[in-house]
Amino acid sequence: MIVVSDSTTLIILFDLDRLDLLQNIFQKIYILKKVYEEITYKEDFCIPEFIETVEVNKSDILDYLEYYLDEGESEAIALALEKDLPLVIDEKKGRKIAKNLNIKILGLLGIVYLNIQKGFITKKEAKEFLETAVKNGYRISEKLMQEVLK
Known part of the structure; x- marks a missing residue:
């Protein structure tokens, strides 16, 4: 399964040295540049091969999302919508918006x-x-x- 991910879940799994929990169930995880920046704040963070940085197309939905959410969450939701993929997200507000957009969501x-x-x-x-x-x-x-x- 391929998914899009926001940063929170990735950060907690990295901090607890449990990225294997992702690799066990996902063949590929797409993250955005902003999410990449958020998760590589630690010098020792090395992005595993199954996590791929991609770009999202500018769109009206992205503009709308950025009004309500931070850039990383907005881009992750927009990419999940664009590619019709499930989304790994834990923030309550972002989850609610993703659900309203009929995106399949998954958290920690x-x-x-x-x-x-x-x-x-x-x-x-x-x-x-x-x-x-x-x-x-x-x-x-x-x-x-x-x-x-x-």
Whole structure:
């Protein structure tokens, strides 16, 4: 599966050294230049081969999105719409807009869930990972976390 990604999920997975959770389920991830800039703020960040930087075409929808969202989220949503691809995004406002545009969305919890379902990680490993993500500032509702882990 090929997806478009915003930066938040990539950053948390990189920070916790778990980009494998993406590579397990996606053959290719498209990111935009702005997202690339956001995730390479650390000197030691090396973009794996399965993540590809692409450009989005200027469009009315992109102009509209940039009015409501930051540049990275706007471009990611516009590219997902343009290429008819699912979108990895965790920010609430961006998710809501993407859903309204009928874009299939996936966040960190969805990625963890797919890794459990496909046998790449156990529920115990998933729980430990999500607890570490929370300790590192990632906000996850307890209810949603329990839903993923049941």
